[in-house]
Amino acid sequence: MVRDLRDLPRVVWVLAAGRLVSSASAFLMLFLVLYLTGPRGLGVVPAGVIAGSNGVGALLGNLTGGRFGDRHGHRRVLLLTASVVGVLTALIPWQPVWLLAVTMPITGYLGAVASLGQGALAALAVPPGSRRSSVAVSRAASNAGFVIGPPLGALLATRGYDTLFVLDGVLTLVLRHVTSRFLPDEAPVTRAEGAPTGLWRAVRGDRSLLLLLAGVVLVDLVYRQLYSTLPLHLRDHGQPLALYTMLVAIGSGLILALEIPAALWLRDRPAIPVIATGYALVAMGFVIFGLTWLGVAVGAVVAMVVLTAGEILYKTTATAHVLDAAPTHLVGQYQGLYTGAATSGTMLSAPLGGIVYAASPGLLWPLCGVVAGTGAVLALAAGRVARGSVAADATRSGGLPGPGRGAATAAAGEAAPAREAR
Numbered sequence: 001m002v003r004d005l006r007d008l009p010r011v012v013w014v015l016a017a018g019r020l021v022s023s024a025s026a027f028l029m030l031f032l033v034l035y036l037t038g039p040r041g042l043g044v045v046p047a048g049v050i051a052g053s054n055g056v057g058a059l060l061g062n063l064t065g066g067r068f069g070d071r072h073g074h075r076r077v078l079l080l081t082a083s084v085v086g087v088l089t090a091l092i093p094w095q096p097v098w099l100l101a102v103t104m105p106i107t108g109y110l111g112a113v114a115s116l117g118q119g120a121l122a123a124l125a126v127p128p129g130s131r132r133s134s135v136a137v138s139r140a141a142s143n144a145g146f147v148i149g150p151p152l153g154a155l156l157a158t159r160g161y162d163t164l165f166v167l168d169g170v171l172t173l174v175l176r177h178v179t180s181r182f183l184p185d186e187a188p189v190t191r192a193e194g195a196p197t198g199l200w201r202a203v204r205g206d207r208s209l210l211l212l213l214a215g216v217v218l219v220d221l222v223y224r225q226l227y228s229t230l231p232l233h234l235r236d237h238g239q240p241l242a243l244y245t246m247l248v249a250i251g252s253g254l255i256l257a258l259e260i261p262a263a264l265w266l267r268d269r270p271a272i273p274v275i276a277t278g279y280a281l282v283a284m285g286f287v288i289f290g291l292t293w294l295g296v297a298v299g300a301v302v303a304m305v306v307l308t309a310g311e312i313l314y315k316t317t318a319t320a321h322v323l324d325a326a327p328t329h330l331v332g333q334y335q336g337l338y339t340g341a342a343t344s345g346t347m348l349s350a351p352l353g354g355i356v357y358a359a360s361p362g363l364l365w366p367l368c369g370v371v372a373g374t375g376a377v378l379a380l381a382a383g384r385v386a387r388g389s390v391a392a393d394a395t396r397s398g399g400l401p402g403p404g405r406g407a408a409t410a411a412a413g414e415a416a417p418a419r420e421a422r
Helices: 010-024 027-037 044-064 066-072 074-090 097-124 131-157 161-180 199-204 207-227 229-236 241-265 271-289 296-325 328-342 345-359 361-396 406-412
Strands: none
Touching: 010 097, 010 131, 010 161, 027 044, 027 097, 027 131, 027 161, 044 066, 044 097, 044 328, 044 345, 066 074, 066 097, 066 328, 074 097, 074 161, 097 131, 097 328, 131 161, 131 241, 131 296, 199 207, 199 328, 207 229, 207 241, 207 271, 207 296, 207 328, 207 345, 207 361, 229 241, 229 296, 229 345, 229 361, 241 296, 271 296, 271 361, 296 328, 345 361
16 A cells, blocks of 8 residues: 555656656647748648647547557557657658658657556556555656746757757657666566456446546546637736736646645545546636636636646546556556546637637636536546445345456445555
């Protein structure tokens, strides 16, 4: 049982360090459109299509790439995909535009598969019921990297975009080499007797997980309005760009300062109520954005603090509890499924939010509250379904835990002995 950060195995810290470096050097994501419309001379539309194809590849990688690690070993897949991504990124300055249109979705796909491998290795290094701490450390490393990366990239861009992409690719290859020396060899993963053979069969049989995934799609659809309609809202109310950047900094700072302590403090709490509370706080925060009687600037700061508190509660807890629900031979695929659901807003939020904002700007924020609030209701329903499954299992087995109740127990967050310890 992981009681504090000192109990985390070394591999978790190695992988977290890798996420810090890779996030800080993720210049491809930040500067690709500027590069294509600048030195490469493309119009905004074709540049957007090429850059967007990288995002589509990443989404598909999250949804389908976990099976490679589950079948062939997460260490092996991580090292292979990281090598290819590093080479493709470093060679961007020498790729013609037509080739970039081919390699960008491949780079996005393989990058997502590598990220899933990192997450699966960290999850499998920690026993079920103790994964919130490892997830929190990983997220903190990623957030710290994204705080460092943009200003570092802007500084390096003065030497030319080619330098950025070469450095990004070379660092990926160096990181792959260094990390490989610390990752343990994996024993072959075998399917437990009676466990489902594939991802979709396992998921279809877990109504609690399906409800939770639907809830996180709704919440992420709302959460991503931070990066699409919120800056429009602030601009249209006469607020300076500095306010928006300050809000992003406030959110990042709170996450870095509080997410790990919150994960340790709540590690023994049932998962579903924590997740549902986080969803509800996100809903409340977005409603507050629309309360202009508070003053737009003051209201925006209050809203950001409230919704960031919700993010701190739900993101680590939900990621860990889905990993806990996964059969050992499906950890990578479960993580990919959750990551795909939890990042679905990157494709849907801007167009849907833009349509609502264009039709009625004042309607967007209460509607966001309703949508994220529905996610909270679905999370609570997931908990009720899971408790019902546990109770039915116990009845069938004469009051003893049934052999197939792991997913329901993890979703309910109540029956695992490690979590009940106070």
